[in-house]
Amino acid sequence: MSDALQFKTTESPSATRAAPSHRRVAVLGGVYSNYLALEEAIKDARRRNVEAIYCLGDLGAFGPHPDRVFPILIDNDVQVVRGNYDDSIGRGLPDCQCGYTDPRDNHFAAVSYRYTYQQTNERWRPWLAGLPTELRMKIGESRVLLCHGSPRKTNEFLWESTTSTQFLERLCRDHDADVILATHTGIKWRRDLDDDRLFVNVGVLGRPENDGRTNVWYAILEAPSHRTTNEYKHLATESAKRQSATSFANNANDVPQPTERGSHEVLKHGTDKYAVSQPAKGIHVEFVPVSYDHERLAAEMRSEGLPSEFADTILSGHWTTCLEILPGKERRRGRF
Numbered sequence: 300m301s302d303a304l305q306f307k308t309t310e311s312p313s314a315t316r317a318a319p320s321h322r323r324v325a326v327l328g329g330v331y332s333n334y335l336a337l338e339e340a341i342k343d344a345r346r347r348n349v350e351a352i353y354c355l356g357d358l359g360a361f362g363p364h365p366d367r368v369f370p371i372l373i374d375n376d377v378q379v380v381r382g383n384y385d386d387s388i389g390r391g392l393p394d395c396q397c398g399y400t401d402p403r404d405n406h407f408a409a410v411s412y413r414y415t416y417q418q419t420n421e422r423w424r425p426w427l428a429g430l431p432t433e434l435r436m437k438i439g440e441s442r443v444l445l446c447h448g449s450p451r452k453t454n455e456f457l458w459e460s461t462t463s464t465q466f467l468e469r470l471c472r473d474h475d476a477d478v479i480l481a482t483h484t485g486i487k488w489r490r491d492l493d494d495d496r497l498f499v500n501v502g503v504l505g506r507p508e509n510d511g512r513t514n515v516w517y518a519i520l521e522a523p524s525h526r527t528t529n530e531y532k533h534l535a536t537e538s539a540k541r542q543s544a545t546s547f548a549n550n551a552n553d554v555p556q557p558t559e560r561g562s563h564e565v566l567k568h569g570t571d572k573y574a575v576s577q578p579a580k581g582i583h584v585e586f587v588p589v590s591y592d593h594e595r596l597a598a599e600m601r602s603e604g605l606p607s608e609f610a611d612t613i614l615s616g617h618w619t620t621c622l623e624i625l626p627g628k629e630r631r632r633g634r635f
């Protein structure tokens with residue numbers, strides 16, 4: 300095991316700056332060199348009138364042409380957290396610090412890292428190494444901490460099925476946050492915590508979610524508002540229209556409704572239960588599907604000599620590599 304696996308989010312350069320305050324932001328997870336999805340996500344977020352766009356790191360890996368991602372982020376003023384991949388590429392480390400333990404996972408991680416390292420121009424390494432390991436902002440009155448894996452460790456995997464609510468609440472307390480936003484695992488999820496606190500894994504743009512769909516995901520977070528029931532239905536209906544275009548089932552009856560107890564509501568599309576949710580007092584979270592030219596990405600991956608397994612994932616929506624790290628529940632959603 301590389302001692303790099305102990306890499307922790309101990310730096311907090313943002314702590315000395317005043318945290319910006321927003322009402323509506325977009326938060327992007329791992330990009331994995333998927334510059335095509337990144338462009339689409341940013342365009343989509345702009346259309347939805349977000350005030351700021353954040354990215355939680357892992358800009359390279361998996362996909363082709365890693366240098367194409369950086370100008371897109373900079374030109375669009377995206378605030379970026381340093382992921383394990385960015386730290387490794389930036390500091391010239393021998394591996395990606397991805398946190399895998401299985402030999403097959405590590406084999407493909409090594410292939411991916413070697414390609415990404417060789418294809419990243421030297422000029423970007425200081426920029427990557429200088430990215431902050433966490434950022435802070437406010438959404439409404441909530442204090443939001445943005446990190447890559449967890450606030451305590453950049454390459455920590457926080458899976459929905461294996462992460463306790465008590466642990467997440469402790470992270471919030473220990474790190475003075477009402478909301479923690481992370482990525483790293485590749486699969487989105489959220490959990491409401493006590494005292495209106497919240498944990499959100501925003502998903503990733505780099506590859507699909509191991510569910511047989513080719514789209515990828517990002518998240519929009521919005522400060523609490525006092526929407527009327529009709530406004531709320533309209534929001535859900537618009538989201539349903541967008542998601543039906545991503546080729547999965549749409550049940551028109553499954554639109555969210557406010558409830559007396561005020562718990563978050565769910566918009567169901569086939570097996571997806573995360574599309575829109577609205578806590579009564581907390582931050583509104585919307586997971587947004589992103590369609591992009593995945594066939595072009597797969598073709599470029601092949602022309603760059605990346606493993607055919609990577610392109611297969613892009614085309615099928617099923618993970619073919621880095622599977623051994625998945626807990627049983629998350630793995631059963633996939634084909635392999």
Ligand SMILES: [Fe+2]
Pocket residue numbers: 329357382383384397447454483484
């Ligand atoms: Fe990561």
